[in-house]
Amino acid sequence: MSSPRDVVGQRSETVRRANLSAIVRELHVHGPLSRSELVVRTGLTRSAIRGLIGELVTANLVEERRSLPVGTPGRPSPVVRARADQSVALALEANVDSLAMALVGLGGTVHRLERVDRPRAHETVDEVVADLVDLARPILPSLDADALVGVGVAVAGVVRRSDGVVRHAPNLGWRDVPLADRLAAALNLDAPVMVANEADLGGLAEHRRGAAVGFDHVIYVMGEVGVGGNIIVDGRPLVGAAGYGGEVGHMPVNPAGAACRCGSSGCWETEIGERALLVRAERDPDGGRAAVTELIEAAHRGEEQALAALEHVATWLGTGLAVLLNVLNPQVVVLGGVFERIHPLVGSTIEEATARRALRPSAELVRIVPGALGADAPILGAAELAFEDLLTDPAARLRPRAPALASA
């Protein structure tokens, strides 16, 4: 089924822009492709592909190289690739216990990626903005203003997508922080700054380049101090009416549960978040990544307390996943952050708990797998966010054309 919004009248200029977008997106996501492969992937004719690639070469978005013959008869098809040097995204991440910066080229080439731990103290917004700018500063002088397509920012909070305001970040202690505007002013770059929730972006990266490639119905659940999620429906991220969707960490799952920093109680996060795990294992709840590493190593050695804490988290993780399976009927669940790390120890407990609570048809269909991108999934997703405008309408980077005549 589809809604009235699916289909609207289409004009030739709209079609041209959509076709340019289809080509750039294929090259960005899948890497270099021959013209023949582009014909197959886009459904466009060979002559149409040739013309459109010509436009994209002129705009420095792609380049063509003659491929080496590979034993097939006939002329080799030129290989088209995105120019990672001519279009770059700056990505930033404000996490509860680390900050990160990356420079990523069109096509997904990671030119640079740096992460610094920070004390689990609640820095002020001013301090976080200043620290992020400091982290990016070494590369700013070399950034070609024409090449920079945008700045993507991952943050551990609920974000209004339209203007990049962090509405509520319980684990940072922020409310209604205009982070996009603050960073735009501090960076002073001639490029848009877009902000999104870190788990949304981690899920985007796993969908595009990680464990969920090729799936159209995906749930990504990421555990850190907070628990976040990202949902892919019919191949598209579910962001909701204002960008607040996917806040799975604050699903009420236990009416008898503990108070949550969000103001409610019994949220999923209070049972499966990093602090809950550490407290249950009688570790320092503010021990951060190092404490989790120690805990996991202890569990591998067979320490009872550590194993019991992991089993508790795994059981509640499965219970919450059952909620999501029944509502969303995904093909795959990707576990990120701390859940990715504990999956080798308690994967079967997670699966059993999920199957016990979910309807059988949905439980039978799904695969529950660890993520493929590790802790860098959110910042790689932030770069993808920054590329999104370019991918949607690369024609905006071309020289202006006379308007085409409209036709049906």
Next chain:
Amino acid sequence: MSSPRDVVGQRSETVRRANLSAIVRELHVHGPLSRSELVVRTGLTRSAIRGLIGELVTANLVEERRSLPVGTPGRPSPVVRARADQSVALALEANVDSLAMALVGLGGTVHRLERVDRPRAHETVDEVVADLVDLARPILPSLDADALVGVGVAVAGVVRRSDGVVRHAPNLGWRDVPLADRLAAALNLDAPVMVANEADLGGLAEHRRGAAVGFDHVIYVMGEVGVGGNIIVDGRPLVGAAGYGGEVGHMPVNPAGAACRCGSSGCWETEIGERALLVRAERDPDGGRAAVTELIEAAHRGEEQALAALEHVATWLGTGLAVLLNVLNPQVVVLGGVFERIHPLVGSTIEEATARRALRPSAELVRIVPGALGADAPILGAAELAFEDLLTDPAARLRPRAPALASA
């Protein structure tokens, strides 16, 4: 953000079919429109609209009538309307305590609608199929085979969309019933039979013709013996990987809750379903619609026990809605079935419980409203399901054309 699947290369025949679909869909959903209004709504040129309408008139899908002048200068624009007599859908519903049949014309005209109560016994599949066919029998002789676009079926269970198999219907006692095939054989009509979950279809109807018209992010929750839901994301129904999505009634919400017919325990349905409501009010749990009516009347009279039962259901309804708000960030929640009926009594309790458990940004944004279509929402949605193929590709009903030359 959008994914690589959003955009693909487009050819002129694809565009023509999409434009025919856009016109028929607008007329089906919104009713009669002038050519000028179609120009605005589809973005197509006036001459393109003229040509496409000509094709649709020839195919008996639409008709044009000269409108009366309404005081504006210039020639009146002809009014185009869907032909409700020339394209009809047969809709059937297999509910826990009633069966229903409807005949609906393109454009939404309800030619006929009948509902019969049935005892809350578990009839066999054979009996349900025979009873549905009996219900439809009076109209079968008069059905023009050319006019019948399809048969849509609403059922209280988890349905695999691809082949109309009811995978699991706890409250009917069914597992893996090939309902589409069974009904196709029994009806013996030259039209496809499509089956979907009743709440999915109720939500579709409320979105297209009821309380959720114009919203792109909707949650529909329907209470009967079972509790079902339908989710609209970005204007489209969320059906999930295999059509099992929206099973909100089986979200585990209470770890200490009662056993559920699905095999799990503490499902939302065990706290807010019709049986839970009746048991808590010390009524006959199998009393059905009549018992619920009596209970609601008692509550209006101020009977404490009835009011307390409604408050309990309203509080748990709000708790589960908070789960859905945090995950989906909808603009509107539409309450159907028994929840539509109790909303005037406990609407504020539902809202308070939701706000207490949901993240503030999502809670502030949403409106929680009763449905507009009453108990007939699912069967009206079943008719919409039957029309879907025609709406998506009305060109399939036109005479074959020579293939158009492909172009970019």
